[in-house]
Amino acid sequence: MKTLLIAAVVVFGFSASARAEAPREVTVFAAASLREAFEDLAKTFESKSGVKVRVNLAGSQELRTQIENGARADVFASADQKHMAALVKASLVTAPRVFARNTPVVIVPKGNPAKVASFEQLTKAKKLVIGVPEVPIGTYTLQILENAGADFKTKILANVVSRELNVRQVMAKVSLGEADAGIVYRTDALAGKDKVEIIEIPTKLNVIAEYPVAVLSKAPQAAAARAFVDLLLSAEGQKRLAAAGFVAP
Amino acid sequence: MLAFLVVPVVALFVTGNPADWLAGLRHPITAPALLLSIVTTALSLSVLVAFGTPLAWWLGRSEARVARLVETVVQLPIVVPPAVAGLALLLAFGRRGLLGPLLEGMGVDIAFSTIAVVLAQVFVAAPFYIQAATAAFAGVDENLLVVARTLGASPATVLFRVALPLARRGLIAGAALAWARALGEFGATLMFAGNLSGRTQTLPLAVYTALESDVRAAQALAVILVVIAVAIIIVLRPRRGRHRR
Numbered sequence: 001m002k003t004l005l006i007a008a009v010v011v012f013g014f015s016a017s018a019r020a021e022a023p024r025e026v027t028v029f030a031a032a033s034l035r036e037a038f039e040d041l042a043k044t045f046e047s048k049s050g051v052k053v054r055v056n057l058a059g060s061q062e063l064r065t066q067i068e069n070g071a072r073a074d075v076f077a078s079a080d081q082k083h084m085a086a087l088v089k090a091s092l093v094t095a096p097r098v099f100a101r102n103t104p105v106v107i108v109p110k111g112n113p114a115k116v117a118s119f120e121q122l123t124k125a126k127k128l129v130i131g132v133p134e135v136p137i138g139t140y141t142l143q144i145l146e147n148a149g150a151d152f153k154t155k156i157l158a159n160v161v162s163r164e165l166n167v168r169q170v171m172a173k174v175s176l177g178e179a180d181a182g183i184v185y186r187t188d189a190l191a192g193k194d195k196v197e198i199i200e201i202p203t204k205l206n207v208i209a210e211y212p213v214a215v216l217s218k219a220p221q222a223a224a225a226r227a228f229v230d231l232l233l234s235a236e237g238q239k240r241l242a243a244a245g246f247v248a249p
Numbered sequence: 250m251l252a253f254l255v256v257p258v259v260a261l262f263v264t265g266n267p268a269d270w271l272a273g274l275r276h277p278i279t280a281p282a283l284l285l286s287i288v289t290t291a292l293s294l295s296v297l298v299a300f301g302t303p304l305a306w307w308l309g310r311s312e313a314r315v316a317r318l319v320e321t322v323v324q325l326p327i328v329v330p331p332a333v334a335g336l337a338l339l340l341a342f343g344r345r346g347l348l349g350p351l352l353e354g355m356g357v358d359i360a361f362s363t364i365a366v367v368l369a370q371v372f373v374a375a376p377f378y379i380q381a382a383t384a385a386f387a388g389v390d391e392n393l394l395v396v397a398r399t400l401g402a403s404p405a406t407v408l409f410r411v412a413l414p415l416a417r418r419g420l421i422a423g424a425a426l427a428w429a430r431a432l433g434e435f436g437a438t439l440m441f442a443g444n445l446s447g448r449t450q451t452l453p454l455a456v457y458t459a460l461e462s463d464v465r466a467a468q469a470l471a472v473i474l475v476v477i478a479v480a481i482i483i484v485l486r487p488r489r490g491r492h493r494r
Contacts, residue, residue, distance in 0.1 A: 059461075061460075061461050065464075127361065129443070132444065132458050132461060134458060134459075134461030134462040135461055160445065161361035161443055161445060162361050162442075162443025162444050162445050162449065163443075163444050163445060163446075163458075164439075164443070164444060165439070165444065165457060165458065165461065169439070169440075172440075173443070176339060176340075176343065176345065177343075177344060177345040178339060178343045178344055178345065178360050178361070179361075
């Protein structure tokens, strides 16, 4: 057992140092909602620079915790300002810049079984799924409902059957037709548009999510990291982000 | 190996402090989650013992090949990742699921309800109880049952007065494991029952929800969960030697 343990430590140790020396790879920590756009952009970056992009997708909160605990990364792209601000305060990242914005939309299963024709008719949905207030989409959802009036908010919240821990779980339940409606980012809705229909939230009620990106202070591949951020902010990067449903900053 | 298993649990305790735990206990999501966990796991265990025991009895006593096949099928939930189990349950009992129209006709709506929480727990915990109970029943000496019958005991008397007492240790150990597994259930519940405080948000879901905002509250909830699980296992663990035949 002991020898096995030592062997394991040795093997892990070697592989870890081997990774640190590999020069042509940049590690990007990105919010889960950036999946489609970043997978696309990673390929573009690789073919242009020859540097491989490793994208680690998770909730912004999770990524922030990983970075706070010493995760080796070069770039952090967050789905909200709060987590980025926390890392700036801890001097773990420098000079974040907003590279994209995302608008929440209402989604209903294909065929719209509850016949929700507009945001105002959301009360028709007897089974609603939204995000928990602790995750960005949940916070935005509550703000939107707040903007629509206290009475509307109370009616809607009474029909909520589940508060999901991330946007993709809201998507999953509406896609399966188990929920009548949900609120997600436009990018998520577009990624699953064969299963759901989109209903716009009136602009005057809607809340826009800002996505900041920054290079980590201790980025092992700082130069490549800056190049990746530049690509995000470039015309080409913005075009790819727009294709995924993001709005320019 | 022992250190590997123990250190993370110890870390859960020593890196927090009692003030945080108290704050965690008072956190608004704690009480409903704790209550819901106790109620649903108790229900799950009752369902499991009521329906799992006869199945285990058959599996333990039957020599038929079909029994061995069923034994394998019963183990499936252990291998299936919980999130997949939740999806499978949704596809079976959900509104658009296989049995959806039938259930709807009966006016039953399972998904996102407390019943869904119980079903998810029964699904993932069943193998632990059935496996232990099957082994316990298989270990009961056939001769004792035959003798009891020849002495005039009815089949029911044989079952309740002879077989069950003899298999008791295994049954209790299996029930304890199944209960602990039901208490820790997360993935299937989240998928099948959703996450709503007071209705479907059990302790593990509350831990994960709290983790999104307040790591200390999450840690405090996790400590509560571990303490309960350990207590269940200690209280119900068969005492070595005491019940030996």
